[in-house]
Amino acid sequence: MTEKSDKLDVAVVLVNDGYASTAVGPIEVFSAAGTMWNEMCGDDPEPRFRVTTASIDGAPVRSAYGLNIAPDCALPDLGPVDLVMVSASGPVPDDWMARHAAIPPWLAERYRTGTRIAGVCSGVAFLAEAGLLAGRTATTHSGVAEGFRQRYPDVDWQTDLLITEDAGLYCSGGVNAASDLSLHLVERLCGRDVAIGCSKALLLDTPRPSQSGYALLPLARPHGDDKIREAEHHLTAHFTREVPVEELAEVAGMSRRNLMRRFKQATGHMPGVYQQMLRVSAARKMLEDGAPSIEQVGLSVGYEDVAFFRRVFKRHCGATPSAYRDRFRPGRA
Structure with a gap:
């Protein structure tokens, strides 16, 4: 080059x-x-x-x-x-x-x-x-x-x-x-x-x-809904645990139904899918760093069921965690 x-x-x-x-x-x-x-x-x-x-x-x-x-x-x-x-x-x-x-x-x-x-x-x-x-x-x-x-x-x-x-x-x-x-x-x-x-x-x-210290990969389209942005930040800070919709609604100061509607309108995703994307983003970085254990990566981002983690990861990335790691691990030509 x-x-x-x-x-x-x-x-x-x-x-x-x-x-x-x-x-x-x-x-x-x-x-x-x-x-x-x-x-x-x-x-x-x-x-x-x-x-x-x-x-x-x-x-x-x-x-x-x-x-x-x-x-x-x-x-x-x-x-x-x-x-x-x-x-x-x-x-x-x-x-x-x-x-x-x-x-x-x-x-x-x-x-x-x-x-x-x-x-x-x-x-x-x-x-x-x-x-x-x-x-x-x-x-x-x-x-x-x-x-x-x-x-x-x-x-x-x-x-x-x-x-x-x-x-x-x-x-x-x-x-x-x-x-x-x-x-x-x-x-x-x-x-x-x-x-x-x-x-x-x-x-x-x-x-x-x-x-x-790095922001996770941008997940949502830009929007001007400050209340939903607060909910996004809350999800980002706590993505490794289950965050009930009721908790997000309380953070945003609105009803559960209103939160669901506005979250989808602002971000293009439902809260549960958004959290999956946060977890997959974090998992991708670990796998790119060569993490040896797929199970440990899943646990680190909030999935105790490794089989479910593999399915979620493949749904969002088009490849299994092990295949993704083999493709992007450090040192690969």
């Missing part, structure tokens, strides 16, 4: 008064994907990304602690890319959003043309300012969360999560989460084997499964 057409294009947007590691870290992760670990193992490098840096006007930016970084180009001169990642700026949007006013509309236009957009730490504010996160789940640094909630009340802020993914929009928490988000994107775009090799080469933690 050394031909130009085989690589994905990533643009890292540099901002003034930001945190240099939230730009440099992703640059190194994407540049190392398919190359560094291969070389360490004596194999030919197979670079998976071309990385370009850009600032608003193409001029060097100065980080919060005095590091000057020269970009490759200005935003208007940047060609088509597959992914844009915005690095983190300061903690208070009021202080720097006006100086970076060109970024939000540029992000909105890129997203409209199909580009994936990612924000790191406080850089998530640029996505919110562009209107991209309205009605969607997002995270950011817990230290700026309250201010972001007030400034962007239409965003579903879930700051207990390290990473969120919603309709091609990716957000991460604190400064160090830049590497986590980058590895997550390497996995999403190039597969788990490439991400694991990248993490080994850079001595970073391997991409963590959903239960350890």
Whole structure:
């Protein structure tokens, strides 16, 4: 995969008064994907990304602690890319959003043309300012969360999560989460084997499964029913045990019948099926990590009957748990 057409294009947007590691870290992760670990193992490098840096006007930016970084180009001169990642700026949007006013509309236009957009730490504010996160789940640094909630009340802020993914929009928490988000994107775009090799080469933690800080795979279509969103969050937090519909109705503050109707209308699924999908998502990650015991995986996600677990898993994934594990386990070519 050394031909130009085989690589994905990533643009890292540099901002003034930001945190240099939230730009440099992703640059190194994407540049190392398919190359560094291969070389360490004596194999030919197979670079998976071309990385370009850009600032608003193409001029060097100065980080919060005095590091000057020269970009490759200005935003208007940047060609088509597959992914844009915005690095983190300061903690208070009021202080720097006006100086970076060109970024939000540029992000909105890129997203409209199909580009994936990612924000790191406080850089998530640029996505919110562009209107991209309205009605969607997002995270950011817990230290700026309250201010972001007030400034962007239409965003579903879930700051207990390290990473969120919603309709091609990716957000991460604190400064160090830049590497986590980058590895997550390497996995999403190039597969788990490439991400694991990248993490080994850079001595970073391997991409963590959903239960350890990542949002579970998006299960429902976007919707604006805040009460049902509360019920979804409750199911996500307690998916390993049986959650009665009456319990969800109490959480959402409505009758059982109304909960069932609105849940199906908002998410496209009944609560029981939604919980099955949550469990299967968690089970998939365990199997991708090479979990040796199908029975243990079933127990871990809430199924005591392994035969029933196998049937549910096959219904949602089209393959048995063992077949799925054999196909996607680490190290498989």
